[in-house]
Each structure stands twice: as C-alpha cells, then as structure tokens.
Amino acid sequence: MASFLLLRRSTVSHTLFSNANFAASICIYNTSRQFSSSTGTMKIDFTDLTRPHTWYPAARRKKRNVFLHVGPTNSGKTYSALKRLEQSSSGVYCGPLRLLAWEVAKRLNKANVPCDLITGQEKEIVDGARHKAVTVEMADVSHNYDCAVIDEIQMIGCRSRGFSFTRALLGIPADELHLCGDAAAVPLIQEILSVTGDSIEVQYYDRLSPLVPSKIPLRSFSDIRTGDCIVTFSRRNIYKLKKRIEDDGRHLCSVVYGSLPPETRTRQATMFNDESSEFDVLVASDAIGMGLNLNISRIIFSEMEKFDGLEMRPLSVPEIKQIAGRAGRYGSKFPVGEVTCLDKKDLPLIYSSLNCPSPILESAGLFPTFDLLYMYSRSHVNVGLCQILEEFVENAKLSENYFITNCEEMLKVAAVLDELPISLHDKYLFCLRFLCCGHMCPADMNDEILSQGLTQFAHQYAKNRIVRLKEIFTPGTLKVPKTQAELKELESIHKVSFLVI
Numbered sequence: 001m002a003s004f005l006l007l008r009r010s011t012v013s014h015t016l017f018s019n020a021n022f023a024a025s026i027c028i029y030n031t032s033r034q035f036s037s038s039t040g041t042m043k044i045d046f047t048d049l050t051r052p053h054t055w056y057p058a059a060r061r062k063k064r065n066v067f068l069h070v071g072p073t074n075s076g077k078t079y080s081a082l083k084r085l086e087q088s089s090s091g092v093y094c095g096p097l098r099l100l101a102w103e104v105a106k107r108l109n110k111a112n113v114p115c116d117l118i119t120g121q122e123k124e125i126v127d128g129a130r131h132k133a134v135t136v137e138m139a140d141v142s143h144n145y146d147c148a149v150i151d152e153i154q155m156i157g158c159r160s161r162g163f164s165f166t167r168a169l170l171g172i173p174a175d176e177l178h179l180c181g182d183a184a185a186v187p188l189i190q191e192i193l194s195v196t197g198d199s200i201e202v203q204y205y206d207r208l209s210p211l212v213p214s215k216i217p218l219r220s221f222s223d224i225r226t227g228d229c230i231v232t233f234s235r236r237n238i239y240k241l242k243k244r245i246e247d248d249g250r251h252l253c254s255v256v257y258g259s260l261p262p263e264t265r266t267r268q269a270t271m272f273n274d275e276s277s278e279f280d281v282l283v284a285s286d287a288i289g290m291g292l293n294l295n296i297s298r299i300i301f302s303e304m305e306k307f308d309g310l311e312m313r314p315l316s317v318p319e320i321k322q323i324a325g326r327a328g329r330y331g332s333k334f335p336v337g338e339v340t341c342l343d344k345k346d347l348p349l350i351y352s353s354l355n356c357p358s359p360i361l362e363s364a365g366l367f368p369t370f371d372l373l374y375m376y377s378r379s380h381v382n383v384g385l386c387q388i389l390e391e392f393v394e395n396a397k398l399s400e401n402y403f404i405t406n407c408e409e410m411l412k413v414a415a416v417l418d419e420l421p422i423s424l425h426d427k428y429l430f431c432l433r434f435l436c437c438g439h440m441c442p443a444d445m446n447d448e449i450l451s452q453g454l455t456q457f458a459h460q461y462a463k464n465r466i467v468r469l470k471e472i473f474t475p476g477t478l479k480v481p482k483t484q485a486e487l488k489e490l491e492s493i494h495k496v497s498f499l500v501i
C-alpha cells in the first residue's frame, strides 16, 4: 500500500457507511402517517423501527423476483445463483467473507464477466465492470441492478453482523434477487418480505457429494494426510498446530484466520488449493467456515469451543455444519468429505450436529440508519453519538421479526470520538468503519494498538479532514515478527491501515 493513501469524505458513499437514504427516509416517514399530533405540530418517533422496509425507496419502487436457494452445504445453491448473476447485464454478489467475495470476483472475471471486488479492506476496480463482488457491509442500496445475490442469508440472525444482511435483503434494488443459505431462514425471510410486494420462490437442494462423520478421532499427528484441514480458533493454536505438523517433516501447512491481512489469506488459500504447491495441509479458523470451495478432503476439529468476543462458547449446530461442509466439495479432487476431531469426546457432538436441522431463525438483525439517528439527535442538542446511540437503542421499537444489533463495541468507539470536533455523520462512519475492519474477527477497543490507531486517526482527521498513512505510522519501524506477540501487533497495525482506505 502506498504511504500517501488518503481518506476524503467523498470516498465513502452509498454503502453501509453512507447516508444516501437520508432524504428518502424522511419522505417515507412523512407519507407513512407514523406520527402523533401534539399542539398542532407533527411529532415523529424516529425510534420506531417497526417498518424497516420503508427505509429503502429504490427497492420498494420495484417488484423484485426473489429466489431462495436453500439446502445443506455443498448442494450447489451458490452455483445456481451465480449462473444467473453471470447471465445478467449488471449485478452484485454479497457474501459474508472476504475470501468468498474474492472467489466470486475471480470466477466472474474468468468467465469474461468483468467484476469489481469491494470489501471493507480493499477495492479492485476492473475496467468496464457492471458486476461487483462485495462483502455484505459494502452492498450499495442506491444502485439498480438486474440481478443480486446474497449468500449465506442465514447470517441475518447473527448478533453482530445480521443487520447488514437485513439491509441488503430489504434494500438492494435488483429485478432478480437470489438468496442462498440454510433452510432455517425460510420462514423468517418469507415473513420479512411479506410486506415488500416482492414475489418469492423457494428452491430446495440436496448435497451433491457425501459428507461422512468419522467413528474415530485422529489417532496421532502421523495420520495427517494431504487435503486435511485442522480447525482451531486462536492464532496461538493455529501456529502451534502448524509447527507440530511441519515438525514431522512430511507436510507443509497454509494458515487462514480472520485477522491475517486479506492478501495473505488469499495467498495462503491459493497455495493450499494449488496441487503443485508443497503446502498440502490447511490449519484454519472459521474464516474458512462458509461457502468456500477449497480442496479439503477431511475436516479435523481440534476444539469445539470458540471465543466470540465476549466469552468462550460451544460451537453452534450451524457453525459445525458449515465448517464440516468444507470437506469433499463437489468437483474438487476429493469426492467424499470426512469429518473428525482430535478429542474422542467431541465425536458425538459432530455426529449429532451433522444429522439434525439447524434451529429455525426467529428474528433478523436491525440497526438504525444514520438518517434516523441524525433526526433523533436534533432533539438532543449538545449530546454526543455515544449517548444518542445508547438512548436510541434503549427506546427502539421493533416488530417481532427483528432484534437490535449489539452495539457495545460501537459505544466504546463513539465515546472516544465524542471528545473530538467532528460531525455526527463522520463519527457514525468511523464507528462502522472501525467495526468492519475485521470481518469474522470484530475489531476490539481492548486492542490497544487498534484503539490508539483510531484515536490518532480521528484526531488527524478532525484537524485536517485528510489523513496520510505516514501520520499514523512511523515509516521504517515495522519489522518481521519473531514472536506471537509481535505478530499480533503487526496484524493490529495492519487493521489500523484499513481505517485509511
């Protein structure tokens, strides 16, 4: 990355980070009779979030044809949706993982359909492209498309990222909208779309190749073979397992986990997928856990618990199914997938998870747009974003189809930004930008480097409205990490750089 990358106000538009719906949402509210009258003046309750479909007038002007592709992993759901995307004259693919968006952009470009890649961390613009592959937070809800795909739609129920899926679902103005994912999402999606005027068709899929849970755990590391993927959830364990396997001298391991820089993640996954490379074993976190088509023959769970930002918790049934579903992908060199673990006691959980349906989704994530927060803030003079957010969320009224996103981390960021002379809009953008700079590994204000980076960045921005990378890094101070702590530090510094792009 060049050292003179700048952030300008105009660089952020029409995505989750934009206020493109500002005028529109006010207009909708004015016509929806959601006011109460007091002393002759109309009073609007901006904390009333019971009709979020009205926030997206461009999509509401269309009668969208929605196709729900549902079924188990490796059943061709995304494949079918992408076929339609490829045939369309313009379109967007929205996925939950940066690696998935990258896989789709690569596939479309290879099929001579020029396709941009836009994630929270990078932008690769292709000349003449009318298609985009994006991470869902970057979906543009102001742009008309022939066709849109939202992959892994069951993520709509995710506590932290669900709201971005809801926004894409309600907001993308596409003639044809394809939703791919687990059947557990069907009733909720039907309910949510029952008020939009869209048509919905559900298509059910079956697995294309078998996935077999093993009856025994991995006996020893000498049983590791080409095509194995060991799954663990901390950086420490990833490198420990890599070293353990490589010390035997028979295999080299690629590593993929969320806080690795995106280019590195891509390179590691490509090396593993490339049959001519010596890197024939993968050690990965759930950064590989959804939708990806890697050359994996066997998934080996090294643990069945993960830290979710707040606490250690057992993996959920959908998570186990998703991760296990990376083995034996149809069309890969392994026609049958296997799943096992290191610890014998974990076998029953794997077995039962693969054999039971995921729990039906009850509600979808929702978060107020900037427009609503802004209107709400007008009756709270001299109050910062932190307090506005806190009060707004506390007073928010929701229909039973929705829950409000957990914004603990956002409040911490907002509290830092409230000390600075920047506009409410800029604060809101900073908060979202900060939270999105680590997909699947949420940015964390407890990370000292990240929180200091944010503070420094926001200070520079408040002073000059423009930030040069060299103003928040001292050039020449970065070195190759020799310890786990140094590696973590470097990853955090890399994340700070995403605030700049």
Ligand SMILES: Nc1ncnc2c1ncn2[C@@H]1O[C@H](COP(=O)(O)OP(=O)(O)OP(=O)(O)O)[C@@H](O)[C@H]1O
Pocket (backbone or CB within 6 Å): 072, 073, 074, 075, 076, 077, 078, 079, 080, 180, 208, 290, 291, 292, 293, 325, 329, 330, 331
């Ligand atoms: N009809 C088909 N012809 C050729 N290849 C196919 C076909 N359907 C699916 N595939 C291939 O099978 C693999 C799995 O398909 P796909 O990624 O669509 O599964 P999925 O149901 O979306 O799985 P997941 O739930 O894990 O995302 C991919 O490599 C895809 O290209």
Ligand SMILES: [Mg+2]
Pocket (backbone or CB within 6 Å): 077, 078, 079, 151, 180, 291
């Ligand atoms: Mg898929």
